[in-house]
Amino acid sequence: MLSFLRGIALALMLALGLGAAPAASAQDLAAPLAALVGDDYSAKGEAIEALARMGGPRAAEALKALAEGRLFRRRSDQLVVIAPTSSGGTLTDAATGAAAGSAGDRELEAANLNNRLRRQLAGLIGSLTLTTGTPAERRAAAEALFKQRDPAGLPALTAAIAQEKDAGVRAAMEMARAAIVLSSDAPEAERIAAAATVGARSDREALGLLLSVAGGAPPAVAEAARTSAAAIERHLAMLDYAQNLYYGLSLGAVLLLAAVGLAVTFGVMGVINMAHGEMVMLGAYTTFVVQELCRTSAPALLDYALFIALPAAFLVTAAVGALLERSVIRWLYGRPLETLLATWGLSLVIQQAVRSVFGPTNREVSNPSWMSGAVDFYGLTLTWSRLWIIVFAVLVFVLLLVVLRRTAFGLQMRAVTQNRPMASSMGIRTHRVDMLTFALGSGVAGIAGVALSQIDNVSPNLGQSYIIDSFMVVVFGGVGNLWGTLAGAMTLGIANKLLEPVAGAVLGKIIILVLIILFIQRRPRGLFALRGRAVEA
Amino acid sequence: MKIGTASVFAGAVMATAAMVAPALAQDTIKVGVLHSLSGTMAISETTLKDVMLMLVEEQNKKGGLLGKKLEAVVVDPASNWPLFAEKARELISQQKVSAVFGCWTSVSRKSVLPVFEELNSLLFYPVQYEGEESSRNVFYTGAAPNQQAIPAVDYLASEEKVVRWVLAGTDYVYPRTTNKILESYLKSKGVKSEDIMINYTPFGHSDWQSIVAEIKKFGSAGKKTAVVSTINGDANVPFYKELGNQGVKATDIPVVAFSVGEEELAGIDTKPLLGHLAAWNYFMSVKTPENDAFIKKWQTFIKNPKRVTNDPMEAHYIGFQMWVQAVQQAGTTDVNAVRQAMYGQKVKNLTGGTSVMGVNHHISKPVLIGEIKADGQFNTVWKTKDPLPGAAWSPYIPESAKLTADWTYPWVCGGCEKPKFN
Numbered sequence: 001m002l003s004f005l006r007g008i009a010l011a012l013m014l015a016l017g018l019g020a021a022p023a024a025s026a027q028d029l030a031a032p033l034a035a036l037v038g039d040d041y042s043a044k045g046e047a048i049e050a051l052a053r054m055g056g057p058r059a060a061e062a063l064k065a066l067a068e069g070r071l072f073r074r075r076s077d078q079l080v081v082i083a084p085t086s087s088g089g090t091l092t093d094a095a096t097g098a099a100a101g102s103a104g105d106r107e108l109e110a111a112n113l114n115n116r117l118r119r120q121l122a123g124l125i126g127s128l129t130l131t132t133g134t135p136a137e138r139r140a141a142a143e144a145l146f147k148q149r150d151p152a153g154l155p156a157l158t159a160a161i162a163q164e165k166d167a168g169v170r171a172a173m174e175m176a177r178a179a180i181v182l183s184s185d186a187p188e189a190e191r192i193a194a195a196a197t198v199g200a201r202s203d204r205e206a207l208g209l210l211l212s213v214a215g216g217a218p219p220a221v222a223e224a225a226r227t228s229a230a231a232i233e234r235h236l237a238m239l240d241y242a243q244n245l246y247y248g249l250s251l252g253a254v255l256l257l258a259a260v261g262l263a264v265t266f267g268v269m270g271v272i273n274m275a276h277g278e279m280v281m282l283g284a285y286t287t288f289v290v291q292e293l294c295r296t297s298a299p300a301l302l303d304y305a306l307f308i309a310l311p312a313a314f315l316v317t318a319a320v321g322a323l324l325e326r327s328v329i330r331w332l333y334g335r336p337l338e339t340l341l342a343t344w345g346l347s348l349v350i351q352q353a354v355r356s357v358f359g360p361t362n363r364e365v366s367n368p369s370w371m372s373g374a375v376d377f378y379g380l381t382l383t384w385s386r387l388w389i390i391v392f393a394v395l396v397f398v399l400l401l402v403v404l405r406r407t408a409f410g411l412q413m414r415a416v417t418q419n420r421p422m423a424s425s426m427g428i429r430t431h432r433v434d435m436l437t438f439a440l441g442s443g444v445a446g447i448a449g450v451a452l453s454q455i456d457n458v459s460p461n462l463g464q465s466y467i468i469d470s471f472m473v474v475v476f477g478g479v480g481n482l483w484g485t486l487a488g489a490m491t492l493g494i495a496n497k498l499l500e501p502v503a504g505a506v507l508g509k510i511i512i513l514v515l516i517i518l519f520i521q522r523r524p525r526g527l528f529a530l531r532g533r534a535v536e537a
Numbered sequence: 538m539k540i541g542t543a544s545v546f547a548g549a550v551m552a553t554a555a556m557v558a559p560a561l562a563q564d565t566i567k568v569g570v571l572h573s574l575s576g577t578m579a580i581s582e583t584t585l586k587d588v589m590l591m592l593v594e595e596q597n598k599k600g601g602l603l604g605k606k607l608e609a610v611v612v613d614p615a616s617n618w619p620l621f622a623e624k625a626r627e628l629i630s631q632q633k634v635s636a637v638f639g640c641w642t643s644v645s646r647k648s649v650l651p652v653f654e655e656l657n658s659l660l661f662y663p664v665q666y667e668g669e670e671s672s673r674n675v676f677y678t679g680a681a682p683n684q685q686a687i688p689a690v691d692y693l694a695s696e697e698k699v700v701r702w703v704l705a706g707t708d709y710v711y712p713r714t715t716n717k718i719l720e721s722y723l724k725s726k727g728v729k730s731e732d733i734m735i736n737y738t739p740f741g742h743s744d745w746q747s748i749v750a751e752i753k754k755f756g757s758a759g760k761k762t763a764v765v766s767t768i769n770g771d772a773n774v775p776f777y778k779e780l781g782n783q784g785v786k787a788t789d790i791p792v793v794a795f796s797v798g799e800e801e802l803a804g805i806d807t808k809p810l811l812g813h814l815a816a817w818n819y820f821m822s823v824k825t826p827e828n829d830a831f832i833k834k835w836q837t838f839i840k841n842p843k844r845v846t847n848d849p850m851e852a853h854y855i856g857f858q859m860w861v862q863a864v865q866q867a868g869t870t871d872v873n874a875v876r877q878a879m880y881g882q883k884v885k886n887l888t889g890g891t892s893v894m895g896v897n898h899h900i901s902k903p904v905l906i907g908e909i910k911a912d913g914q915f916n917t918v919w920k921t922k923d924p925l926p927g928a929a930w931s932p933y934i935p936e937s938a939k940l941t942a943d944w945t946y947p948w949v950c951g952g953c954e955k956p957k958f959n
Contacts, residue, residue: 041696041918069911086911109824114908114918115697115812119788147789204757212759236754247746254744352575360579362774366806374782383782386746455778456743457771461577465741500747505738506708 026095029058033080033094036066037073037111044117052124062094067121072108074100083108123148130156130173135166142172146205151184175201182213182225191217192224199228203379207232239379244497250386252493253393256486257452258466259473260397261445263485265321267474268404268417269437271329272336274344276470277463278351279442282320283313283449284458285354288363303368306450313446320350321442325435333434347463355460365453389451400444401482413437417480476516478526487527492516565608566601566870568593569628571639571649571660576616577741580771581849582641584800585663586611588850589638591838592857602864610634618648625649629658635870636661636860638853643667643711650675657872661860663852665795665817667714671929671942671951676879677899678856679849680818681927682718686765688904689793689816690719692919693763694726697791701732701762703752708737712767715795719765721933732760742772745779753783756790764792773797774805781809787908788812799845802913810909814918818902819851819888822914828887845913851887858884859894880945890924897942897951899927 032047032054048066051059061082065071069086071094073079081091081100088108091100113121126144129137138160145153157177164170178197181190195213198206210229214222258280265273290309294301301308324346332339367385374383404410415423416433424430449462456462469492477488492512499508523529570589572582593609601607610632614621621640628634629652636659640646643666653660653674665680693699704719706712716735723733734755736748756762768776773794780792793814799821802810821832831854836842863878864870879894886892892900901924907915929942930952940952947956 110916112908112916112918115788115791118812122788204753208757208759210759211757215759243750244747247744247750250746251744355575355579360574360583361800361803362580362771364803364805367778372782372809374784381750381783383746383779385778385782455775457774459580459771461580461741461771464577465743497747501751504736505742505748509739 026058028054029062029095030080033062034078036062036071037080037109041114041117044111044113045120048117048120048124058095058097061097063121063124065094066111066113067118067125069110069113071111073111074103075107075109080111081108086110119148123150130160131163135169138164138166138169139172142169142176146172146176146179149179149183149209151180154180154184179209182209182221188218188220191221195221195224195228199231202232202235204236207236235379240501243380244501245494246380246382246386248494248497249490250390250493251497252490253386253390254452254455255469255473255493256397256489257389257393257448258445259470259477259485259489260393260400260482261441261443261448262470262474263477263482264400264441264444265438266471267480267482267485268413269434269441270336270417270479271333271438272340272343273329273441274340274467275324275347275350275463276343276441276445277465277467278347279317279321279445279463280449280452280466281354281460281463282317282350283446284365284453284456284462285358285363285449286313286316286446287450287453288358288365288458291365302366303370306368306371306454309450310447313450314443317446317449318439318443321445322435322439324442325438329438330431330434347467351460351463358460360460363458365458367454371454385454389455392451396444396447397482397486403440404482409433409436472513472516476519476526478528481526481528484526484528491527565606566603566864567608567610567632567634569625569632569634569637569639570609570611571614571621571624571628571637572611572641573616573645574611574613577770578616578641578645581800582616584847585638585641585849585853587839588835588853589857591835592854594838595834596857596861602861603868603870614645618642618644621645621648622652625652625660626656629653629656634658635864635872636875638663638856640664641849642709644709646675647710659860659872659875661853661856663849663856665848667711668718668927668929668931669714669934669937671897671899671944673876673898673944673951675898676856676859676894677927677929678852678859680902680904681899681929682715682931683928684818684902684904684925685795685816686715686719687722688921688925689795689814689906690722690765692816692906693765693791693793693814696919697761697763699761699763699791700728701756701758701760702728703734703736703755703762703764704767705736705738705748705752705764706767707740707742707769707772709740709769712737712769715767716765718931718933725933738768738772740770740772742768743775745776746783749776749779749783749785752790753785762790764790766792766794767796768794769796770801773801777805777810777813780813781806786812787814793906798847798849799914800847802909803845805913807909807913808911811911813909814906815909815915816904816906817848817915818904819846819848819886820905820907820915820917821846822907822910823888823905823917825887825889827885827889831887855884855886855892855900859900876944886924888920892924893926895926896945897927897929898944899929899942901926 032050035043035047051063062071065082070083072081072083074081079100080094082094083089083091088104090102093100122144126141130141145157157173161170161173164173178194182194182198198209207229210225214225214229217225262273262276265271265276287309290312291305294305328342328346329339332342371385371388374381412428412433415428416430420430473488473492474485477484496508496512499511503511570586572586573579574583574586590609593607596602596607610628612624612628614624628637638661640649640662641664646662650672654672658674660675661678662675663678665685668681702723704716706716720733752764791814793816795816797815798817832846835846836844859879859882862882863875867874867878880896882894883891888903890903892902894900903924904921905917906919907917910916930937930940932938939954941948942951950957
């Protein structure tokens, strides 16, 4: 910590007097640079500090390169060099700035960092950008100071607050200042005021700070910190419910996506389709293939590869579904046991086929930038990937509902499943409708796979982990009813996530299973039972 | 379709013929390879099968063993634990293999153990595991808890000043035993119960939202917090994705993992994971001449310059070299003679230093702690000076503390308190 204090002070000197300070000579730089590419991590910490003290553009450049992983030792002659990227390129001599040829990363040994050094560097770079950076950088610097809570940074911070124009950034800086005052040994009145300021932040960071202060401060300050902390805890407890509800919704959306295709093949057609999970898996692999194609031939499209993958996955899995229906399943209508065994066998065949083609290891499907990270919504952390999946699940559900209820094909499909001989005598080609229905169910599973590739592993086993859950949702919701599938998925998702913090993930799952068994005992047809003659047939 | 089936069938017949032919033509020494090539564990175990094929091929290029060619007999126990035992029996009694290299999960090892003891054959087990076992018929070439878990916790406590611990694992024997050892170790170091949170999840858990949120909550008590992860297999990918998405940075709450290696990271975008840790006895990124040669050999053998190497692969490499040396020294493949010759066998490991087989059937290994880099490799931030001998029984579990594993006279026992003559 002490070395860090000095580091900050030095960095400020470096920032303020960057032009005025006499630039360190190449010889002075040589020793700390050599330490940076060595193996001793405490020596590295001292070298960073020494470089910050020397100042000058070469030292600043070296520190920046170090933080970004671009500082290397060349293996051939031990020269410390800076490369344009972390995988090598055209090199410059770190000490002199002279050109030093080029090299790839197998000829270079990177100057490695550990978390402690990374924090130290972040603090140094943060204090460098506190007054000079862009508003976003200044806010990040203030945030870093809030976390570090370093009394030595206080004067610079106060100066920065005085000249800060952006209200948002200034608020962040004042928050950082309050955090520093609160954890320093400032007069009690100031610390009590600071406790109130920090309390206004009402998030986990602030709570952590207040609790640590409450542990070892004078009684009055500790009391103020405890009061603020209690207020935050109340606020967070409320948020927790909302957050769990959101987690439940997002799990429900995933279950809905996985099950909605099955609601067509199993729910509407009555085929016990154990290969449903493999359709999801094929959809995920299609995403992988599309993404790889984009990566190699059109890198600009990479962020939008998912939109190309959606129709592609639908077509691929619908085609596979149609093929399965034509070749295997149509011969087994009305024989549920044989269908179950045959589709289970098919699922193994598809899995092993994928394993042979793509290999047994996981494939990397990267998240596009608009699906990474999280947004803070009144204190709730909403991750983008989950948010989009909820939206997507609702879209898929609505689309499927429209197809079933509002199109001619949907009408024929319902006619065939309700009364096949009658539909046939009305001129509907029932075999064709069967095939298309199965293809539709499979295709929907395929686009679910596109979404699941974003949050789960793309491996040959992907489907297996969803098949049980999918059946559970469809049976629980009521076979043959899409609204039942929606209600079933959401109920299971939310119940699971409300139970998980209380009972743990393993026990939570068991409790859900037991509840479903009890429920099915009482209502064998699920939440939304179909009524009428079709059911009895 | 018909043609396809026919040609596959013909191929299978030819393959069988090809497998039988050399066995008849010349006398070979058979080595069993018992790794799942299908099912959930295929992701990890297929690689080990390939490594064994590479090692056998290489040994044959050097002229085989005792003047005979080595022959790898590969079977597929399909991630099915009882099938492991059946396949092991088939390898030993029908194929008459001299030694078996195989298993990944502890439950598969427990399943084959009685077979190896009944038929007195040798199993080389290459994966880091929970310890608390020493069998006369198993050589453990992966790490015991004292060669992985304990040093990792020590590193976090001293280097990162961690005082609050989340022990998160998959719900089965390895994480439960490891966490039991760690919990009692941490308590012996003065960590209070309220500063330890233990969490288990099912295999293949994919929705980590609430658990990551809980970890964040646990970590906001104003004390430095770290996560010790014994989460196994596929479940790691969504776990790390969720950590990245919820903004849990290694500089705030570092995660140290015992089951995440280069292979597992190959399936994820590692940029958000920068600085999270793993403890192993081998990293692909360690630059030694031996390791460079091994990586080159592997990538040539598998015909893919991007394939990574990992810790269990090194364990098989060491185990196989030790077995070869022991057979050469004993001059026979007889199990009892080879076992005696195994004790004290030395092999240079790939990260520098020499591994020695101990009388408790565990080998000495260096411990490396690495931070995840943006390219999916590990950057070694800490390393033991000398290889650490593996301990079969943990001193931090009261019932185990008094046990000794020693298969030389007068002990001749994997877990007893007093010497007993066999």
